Amino acid sequence: MLPLPDLFATLLHAYGPQHWWPGETRLEIIVGAVLIQNTNWRNASRAIDNLALAGLLEWPALLASDDNTLRACIWPSGFYNVKLRRLRSLLNYLAPWGLEHPRWLALPLQTLRAELLAVQGVGPETADSILLYAFERPTFVVDAYTRRLLARLGADWAQRASYQALQAHWMAALPSDTALYNEAHALIVQHAKTHCRAKPRCADCPLLTHCPFGSGC
Numbered sequence: 001m002l003p004l005p006d007l008f009a010t011l012l013h014a015y016g017p018q019h020w021w022p023g024e025t026r027l028e029i030i031v032g033a034v035l036i037q038n039t040n041w042r043n044a045s046r047a048i049d050n051l052a053l054a055g056l057l058e059w060p061a062l063l064a065s066d067d068n069t070l071r072a073c074i075w076p077s078g079f080y081n082v083k084l085r086r087l088r089s090l091l092n093y094l095a096p097w098g099l100e101h102p103r104w105l106a107l108p109l110q111t112l113r114a115e116l117l118a119v120q121g122v123g124p125e126t127a128d129s130i131l132l133y134a135f136e137r138p139t140f141v142v143d144a145y146t147r148r149l150l151a152r153l154g155a156d157w158a159q160r161a162s163y164q165a166l167q168a169h170w171m172a173a174l175p176s177d178t179a180l181y182n183e184a185h186a187l188i189v190q191h192a193k194t195h196c197r198a199k200p201r202c203a204d205c206p207l208l209t210h211c212p213f214g215s216g217c
């Protein structure tokens, strides 16, 4: 299989820098990491727009918001009752320190990750998204696109691998670098939307010459 650094370089050359996460502030990124669960970015983005219009992308306002208002804002992201509870749990965890406290940058990465994973509704992908994009900590985000891309490129094991194993695979192949992990995940998402969809568009894919799956399309 194409070595991961070469895969990264090819995607970067094809799509250019992605300037992720698509959110202006730390709070918006954290909220977005919950709202994107089990939906697409368009739906999550509509919910974020509603929050912005309601003035709830401000830390004190969001903490003080009532459930009905919050639910009405986030409904376009789907599973809104579940996401409301998850958002509240996450806010309750963050609230004692606020978002600008030095602990988010000072605590060992794995300590912080363990804390986030202990919050109700925060799984590995959400935790790593928050760590990487909101707190700029060097951890790799794995998603379904990452898994599918590796499998199509010849790493059959990726379909059955654990999140942990896939993450370790990427982090062993790329230097521990926040900007690099940020860009790599964003490029994989871009590639999955542009070419490597559920029904892939292989003909003009920048990875075609390295892809056993695409060669057989």
Ligand code: SF4
Pocket (backbone or CB within 6 Å): 149, 152, 153, 195, 196, 197, 200, 201, 202, 205, 206, 207, 208, 211, 213, 214, 215, 217
């Ligand atoms: S050639 Fe097709 S299957 Fe392979 S990476 Fe490109 S889009 Fe995906």
